[in-house]
Amino acid sequence: MSRDIYQLLESKTFxxxxxxxxxxxxQAGLTDGGAPELWNVEHPDAVIAIYQGYVDAGSQxxxxxxxxxxxxxxxxxxxxxxVFELNKAGAELARQVAGNEILVAGSVGPxxxxxxxxxxxxxxxxxxxxxxxxxxxxxxxxxxxxIETMSDLQEVLAAVEGIRQVSDLPIAATMTxxxxxxxxxxxxxxxxxxxxxxxxxxxxxxxxxxxxxxIRRVVGEMAAVRPGGIFLMAQSNAGxxxxxxxxxxxxxxxxxxADYALDMASMGVDLIGACCGSTPAHIHAMKxxxxxxxxxxxxxxxxxxxxxxxxxxxxxxxxxxxx
Numbered sequence: 001m002s003r004d005i006y007q008l009l010e011s012k013t014f015x016x017x018x019x020x021x022x023x024x025x026x027q028a029g030l031t032d033g034g035a036p037e038l039w040n041v042e043h044p045d046a047v048i049a050i051y052q053g054y055v056d057a058g059s060q061x062x063x064x065x066x067x068x069x070x071x072x073x074x075x076x077x078x079x080x081x082x083v084f085e086l087n088k089a090g091a092e093l094a095r096q097v098a099g100n101e102i103l104v105a106g107s108v109g110p111x112x113x114x115x116x117x118x119x120x121x122x123x124x125x126x127x128x129x130x131x132x133x134x135x136x137x138x139x140x141x142x143x144x145x146x147i148e149t150m151s152d153l154q155e156v157l158a159a160v161e162g163i164r165q166v167s168d169l170p171i172a173a174t175m176t177x178x179x180x181x182x183x184x185x186x187x188x189x190x191x192x193x194x195x196x197x198x199x200x201x202x203x204x205x206x207x208x209x210x211x212x213x214x215i216r217r218v219v220g221e222m223a224a225v226r227p228g229g230i231f232l233m234a235q236s237n238a239g240x241x242x243x244x245x246x247x248x249x250x251x252x253x254x255x256x257x258a259d260y261a262l263d264m265a266s267m268g269v270d271l272i273g274a275c276c277g278s279t280p281a282h283i284h285a286m287k288x289x290x291x292x293x294x295x296x297x298x299x300x301x302x303x304x305x306x307x308x309x310x311x312x313x314x315x316x317x318x319x320x321x322x323x
Contacts, residue, residue: 003103003143005170006202008060009231009270014290016261017235017273018054018062019283021107023250025050025065027279035077037069040089047090051097057280058287061271062098063107063146064090066137070129072111072121083129084136091140105146105172106137108159115154123158130162144170148235149208149275151176151183153195160199172203172233172271177218178210189221197227205233208275211252212236212260216267220300223267231270236260238277250277254285258293261286266298 002008008015025036028046039047047065054062069087071080079086087106094104111129113121134145145167147159156173163171175183175192182188189206196204204226206218215236222232239252252260257274264272272290274282 003100005061005103005105005144005172006231008103009203012270014265014269015060015271016058016283016287016290017105017233017271018059019057019274019278019280020238020276021050021063021065021067023277024053024279035068035074035079036065037074037086037090038077038079040065040086040093044089044093047093048097051094053280054283055097055102057283059102059273059283061103061105061144061273062094063105064094064137064140064142065107066090066133067107067109067148069108069133069136070111071132072113072129073109076112083132084139087133087136088140091137091142095141103143104141105144106134106140106142108133108137108145108147108163109149110151110155115152123154126155126158127162127165130159131165132162134163134166138167138169142169144172147171147173149174149176151187152185153187153192156196157199160196160201170203171201172205173201174205174207174233174235176208177206178208178214181214181217181221189218190225193222193225193227193230197230202229203231203233203271205235205269205271207233207235207273208237210237211239212256212263215260216263219264219267219269223269224300232268233271233273234264234269235273235275237275238279238282241277252277252282254282257282258285258289261290262293262296265290265295268298 066087071083074080098104115121150156173196193204219234238250241248261272
């Protein structure tokens with residue numbers, strides 16, 4: 001299989017991504033408040049097992065365990081001086097599993113900071129942090145980058161600029177539209193597509209959020225304005241988190257996610273994966289459905305009602321580490 005994501009997307013009707021990293025690491029023993037990226041050096045076998053699980057399930061692209069790999073996020077664990085080491089290690093483990101058949105995408109998540117004037121983060125500081133993270137990912141052997149779970153277009157553009165300072169590898173970017181079909185910062189799906197396409201990003205989409213139903217509408221709005229030459233990407237949560245016997249579990253079964261995958265294919269989504277709450281079992285069901293079941297006819301979504309509502313951060317997203 002080609003390790004050029006653009007060639008792969010052009011040669012396939014769709015490409016299957018992976019599922020949640022954080023969900024799987026919690027199952028492996030990561031406690032709340034721990035740094036997943038530290039496991040790249042302290043528990044490499046556990047990280048390798050997660051990567052391998054997704055490859056065995058049928059993922060054609062796997063993401064590195066580096067979602068919180070910027071200095072801003074690692075500082076919360078007093079690991080800000082180990083950005084290069086932890087990102088490089090996460091990429092090397094993925095490359096070890098992927099070999100030459102599966103693509104490795106460097107996962108780049110938000111800094112957790114707000115830009116000026118709402119916060120103290122400057123554009124230059126953000127660009128520098130993303131460049132440092134990208135350097136480690138490139139050294140570890142990634143084939144591309146996925147900037148994900150963003151709510152602020154300014155932060156996405158800073159990440160793109162930082163990556164471009166150290167690499168010309170392909171970049172995908174996904175935002176989270178969980179506030180009345182807008183991001184927490186008020187960005188609409190259409191604006192995201194247009195802005196990121198103008199910035200030279202060729203793979204654009206949505207991830208995380210409130211589950212398949214939300215992603216269906218968001219992606220439908222993206223598809224309606226997609227410029228020529230732009231690929232769409234979707235990575236929905238496996239439903240919504242609910243308490244069950246003292247534990248938080250997502251209500252999206254593998255069968256639910258299989259239906260979601262077929263819907264994404266019907267919309268022309270090129271890269272189909274999953275996010276929070278998903279496991280290799282979900283990816284396997286998605287891949288099986290895409291390979292064996294007919295793609296349904298696409299029905300465009302109804303117009304969004306009350307799009308002028310003021311975006312508010314949902315309680316569920318506070319302190320959450322997606323994927």
